[in-house]
Amino acid sequence: MQRQIPEVVVSRLPMYIRGLTELYQGGIALVNSGDLGARLGIAPAQIRKDLSYFGKFGRRGRGYNVALLLGELSQILGLDRQWLMAVVGVGRLGRAIMDYKGFAPRGFKIVAAFDRDRKVIGRKVSDVEIQDMSELEATVKEKNVNIAIVAVPSSEAQEVIDLLVQSGVRSILNYAPICGKVPPGVRLEGIDPVLALQSMTYYLARSCDDLS
Amino acid sequence: MQRQIPEVVVSRLPMYIRGLTELYQGGIALVNSGDLGARLGIAPAQIRKDLSYFGKFGRRGRGYNVALLLGELSQILGLDRQWLMAVVGVGRLGRAIMDYKGFAPRGFKIVAAFDRDRKVIGRKVSDVEIQDMSELEATVKEKNVNIAIVAVPSSEAQEVIDLLVQSGVRSILNYAPICGKVPPGVRLEGIDPVLALQSMTYYLARSCDDLS
DNA sequence: GTTTGTGAAATAGTTCACAGCA
DNA sequence: TGCTGTGAACTATTTCACAAAC
Numbered sequence: 528m529q530r531q532i533p534e535v536v537v538s539r540l541p542m543y544i545r546g547l548t549e550l551y552q553g554g555i556a557l558v559n560s561g562d563l564g565a566r567l568g569i570a571p572a573q574i575r576k577d578l579s580y581f582g583k584f585g586r587r588g589r590g591y592n593v594a595l596l597l598g599e600l601s602q603i604l605g606l607d608r609q610w611l612m613a614v615v616g617v618g619r620l621g622r623a624i625m626d627y628k629g630f631a632p633r634g635f636k637i638v639a640a641f642d643r644d645r646k647v648i649g650r651k652v653s654d655v656e657i658q659d660m661s662e663l664e665a666t667v668k669e670k671n672v673n674i675a676i677v678a679v680p681s682s683e684a685q686e687v688i689d690l691l692v693q694s695g696v697r698s699i700l701n702y703a704p705i706c707g708k709v710p711p712g713v714r715l716e717g718i719d720p721v722l723a724l725q726s727m728t729y730y731l732a733r734s735c736d737d738l739s
Numbered sequence: 740m741q742r743q744i745p746e747v748v749v750s751r752l753p754m755y756i757r758g759l760t761e762l763y764q765g766g767i768a769l770v771n772s773g774d775l776g777a778r779l780g781i782a783p784a785q786i787r788k789d790l791s792y793f794g795k796f797g798r799r800g801r802g803y804n805v806a807l808l809l810g811e812l813s814q815i816l817g818l819d820r821q822w823l824m825a826v827v828g829v830g831r832l833g834r835a836i837m838d839y840k841g842f843a844p845r846g847f848k849i850v851a852a853f854d855r856d857r858k859v860i861g862r863k864v865s866d867v868e869i870q871d872m873s874e875l876e877a878t879v880k881e882k883n884v885n886i887a888i889v890a891v892p893s894s895e896a897q898e899v900i901d902l903l904v905q906s907g908v909r910s911i912l913n914y915a916p917i918c919g920k921v922p923p924g925v926r927l928e929g930i931d932p933v934l935a936l937q938s939m940t941y942y943l944a945r946s947c948d949d950l951s
Numbered sequence: 952g953t954t955t956g957t958g959a960a961a962t963a964g965t966t967c968a969c970a971g972c973a
Numbered sequence: 974t975g976c977t978g979t980g981a982a983c984t985a986t987t988t989c990a991c992a993a994a995c
Binding site: 771772773783787788790791795796797798799800801802803 | 952953954955956957
Binding site for chain 2: 537540541542544545549567603604610619620623624627628629630635673674676698700704705706708716718720722723726731732733
């Protein structure tokens with residue numbers, strides 16, 4: 528147990544949560560690092576080492592209590608509370624994000640949406656009323672939004688990111704295919720399926736061409 | 740220049756493509772590793788080292804010819820051809836994926852879609868007719884699909900992945916929030932926004948709690 | 952003068968292997 | 974006996990720093 532945990536370690540905790548949740552729902556009460564690792568495709572020693580950054584959660588000779596570890600990890604990640612999110616850009620993609628049923632059950636609730644298009648302002652999508660961009664800063668502060676999802680066209684994305692940062696948002700999930708810039712202290716993560724596809728083709732191209 | 744390139748290196752090439760494309764569209768013909776790095780948030784030495792795995796593309800004292808490097812990287816990643824994709828699962832999420840306008844302009848074309856729900860089979864989404872799952876293997880082979888996108892509920896995802904692998908698909912982009920298993924030689928990448936959110940909350944929770 | 956390409960050095964991350972405990 | 978927790982060993986990745994090229 529120590530300070531300054533590597534980012535890779537933090538990024539694996541959600542996977543452990545995922546695997547443990549499946550076990551929990553399957554009624555399995557106890558699991559060891561080998562079985563959890565096999566399920567997630569992660570080395571058992573990796574799991575034990577990662578957990579050791581945060582404490583001692585297992586019992587030697589037995590393994591980990593699934594419910595207990597799930598609770599501990601949820602607390603470590605701050606998932607024991609509800610997080611309020613805003614969506615910026617309510618075009619095709621933004622609407623799909625707002626309609627996505629996967630956020631709420633995992634503790635992430637969309638409570639505000641913004642667009643600059645007059646034609647959609649005032650309408651409701653999934654029970655959330657779309658507001659004008661000019662109301663972003665005030666609404667974000669008033670509703671205590673701390674995560675924003677950017678779903679505007681690439682050309683406007685950086686501008687929107689800047690506005691969000693200025694409004695006090697410290698975590699941004701960006702769907703626009705640009706590499707945005709944020710000041711230190713703000714987290715920006717990109718979601719771009721094309722980026723994933725473009726590295727897969729590297730390996731596809733190789734297994735097609737090389738018959739060696 | 741050498742064999743066996745690290746995966747991290749391959750995963751950065753699409754980012755270079757992205758940055759170079761922006762420069763190209765901005766009419767900039769020449770770029771050095773420092774400027775490209777600043778734009779992408781990557782160290783200049785990292786860029787030079789990554790490129791050196793594949794060859795020598797720059798001119799000392801000058802930098803890189805944007806169009807030239809773009810072409811080289813596209814070829815390396817196999818982006819100089821069109822890739823045909825199939826979508827499995829045409830619910831809310833699957834339809835959003837099929838409607839997404841970001842694939843085609845970057846060389847990825849959806850040419851087939853499958854679902855097991857009788858009510859949607861036969862309908863068209865974005866000009867592609869939805870077929871029954873039973874036709875998957877034959878259609879994938881006939882149309883030369885080599886990438887599949889999985890957008891079925893978690894409970895069916897592994898089953899669908901197995902079917903795709905059996906049908907000869909070597910690259911799968913999985914939107915279901917499970918950690919699927921594939922045999923060696925098949926690439927499976929997951930897209931799960933919640934996973935990204937769950938690690939962002941770790942840092943959010945810390946900057947809220949700790950006033951230290 | 953400028954910037955690449957690249958070994959060598961430094962850092963980060965993973966895996967081993969085993970003492971310690973149930 | 975079985976499995977965790979963890980330093981130590983190993984491997985991978987990044988960064989440095991500079992000769993070579995223009």
